[in-house]
Amino acid sequence: MECAAKGSPRRCSGPANRRCGGCGAVFYCSVSHQTSHWRVHKEECGRLKQQMCRVVLLNDFPFTFSREATYQVCGKVETRCSFLDKQGIHCVGFWICECSCGASITSSDHLRYDKGWNLSSKLCPCKGPLSMLTKKLSSWNEYYEWRGIPLDSPVALLLHWPLTIYKAIQLAYVKQLIPETTDELCIHYLGPEREVYQLAVFGELHALLPGVRVHIDFVGPAIPHDRDGETITLCSYAHCIESNCSCKSVKGEFNSHTASDKSSSITINLHSGLYHNRYSDLTKVDSESKSNPVPPFWEFIPDLIIAPNAGIAAYKSWLPTIELIREIEIPTIFSDYCEEACHLAANCISSVTGSPPTIPVQLNPFRQPLAVEDTALILPCYSNCFLFGI
Known part of the structure; x- marks a missing residue:
């Protein structure tokens, strides 16, 4: 400390x-x-x-491993590495980015395309859900029950990415910032880091947003320059480790290409750089598209901006981005590791926009259930822990 x-x-x-x-x-x-x-x-x-x-509430997760992943990691009885090792997922596949010893490997070429869950089919959502959602999910317990996953499965450690997108969309619906009935959704996703090496988990949006064509523009300086402009088409869910599972009947987890694929409902496009520098590139429509009565929908203005683990108060580069968001008036949902970071961020935003957040700071039910090590405060910190929006 x-x-x-x-x-x-x-x-x-x-x-x-x-x-x-x-x-x-x-x-x-x-x-x-x-x-x-x-x-x-x-x-x-x-x-x-x-x-x-509110520490007890912050550490409240339904998993069998919750105490190890929260109190014991915060108290240095466990490390993230030792916890992942006990789960059998330390430094394998896209789990390699989840600990400090794997952080330096994220630029390696073998991480360009993640290989799946490295778990049995019983422990991961490698296939579609058995039933459609009949109500809005509000907790990890509800999600696991709906997907038929036992509470000893560690998949929430990665699924917090797509579930946080799902929660952000629900918050925007409640505030009537975006229409609740739509078959197309364009999201600008700011500042991705390890997510770039865990892309297959975003295939879970097939289940969470059925019938919706979703395009996500990942924009941030952590995206490698050699992947700038790359488009990922998510064709299915991330696969389990079993060779004879029916999830293997769908050819490939995702494809990479530079042209659009309108048949897919989930696409991710990568853009290297800061959002305020790349925004015009993301939203322009070329002359060919203008002559097409149905141009690719992701060339339009986004429906929603999501900025996970933003750290607004810590980085001056956020100021011109906040100015841009104020100018374009696109609803934006931010997350951060702890409540204090959100409070400081809200103050920064208010100083630029002249008004407080329209969506107040609130605990994210789909925060990552594994504590961050070596934080500046004694407060427990989790990836995507708190949400707020403008």
């Missing part, structure tokens, strides 16, 4: 083992650092104390 006053003129005198008695969320290396930092910390201390009161 880092000293909350790290970076101040006076250097840290040792390990940060002195905890704030007010909020219990930050630590200091010495009394002098704690005293000098109070003029900064006093503005957030009460807020962090309230957030600390």
Whole structure:
């Protein structure tokens, strides 16, 4: 744990083992650092104390492995690597991006196309659902029950990506920001990182959004330049490890090409760079498309913008993007790792737009159920943990 006053003129005198008695969320290396930092910390201390009161709710997951993945990882009894190893999925397939020791491998060519779940068919959604959704999903428990997956399956560790998209769409529906009845949906997805190497999991949108043609433009500086402009067509669900499973009857998990494939309901297009620099490229319609009565729908203005784990307060590059979003007036859903990050982000957005978020900060029921290691605060952090929108 880092000293909350790290970076101040006076250097840290040792390990940060002195905890704030007010909020219990930050630590200091010495009394002098704690005293000098109070003029900064006093503005957030009460807020962090309230957030600390919600830790039990934050760590509340229905899985058989929940305590290991939450309290034990936060308490350093377990690491993400050791947890994944116990599940038999450490550094295999698209799970390789989920731990610190695999983070440096994400640029390797063998990760260009992920190979599937590396789990048995009983533990993963490798085929379509047995029944259509009759109600809106509101928890991991409901999702697992609907898909017939046992609660000892770790697939939620990756499915939080498509389920967060599903939740963001539901929030936009409730606020009447987008029409609830549509057969086409265009999403601009900002700042993807490990998702680029876990593309097959987005095939679950076939089940979550049946009958809807979905196109997602992934836009961000973490996308390799050699993949800029690449289009991925998701033809089926990510496959299980069993060679004789019926999921193998669908040829391939996805195809890569540069031309559009209108027969597919899920396509992902990759764009390298910052959103405010690439927006005009994403939305322009060339002269040939204008002469076509039904041009590809993803060349239109997006229906929704989604920015997962945005970190708005931490990166100045977000300011021109927020300005752009204000100008184009496209509904946007953000997520972040903890409530405090969302609070700071909301303040940044308000300073640019002049108004608070239209969708208040709220806990995402489909947050990743594996804690982030070595966070700046003692607060538990999870990928896609909280949501809010403008």
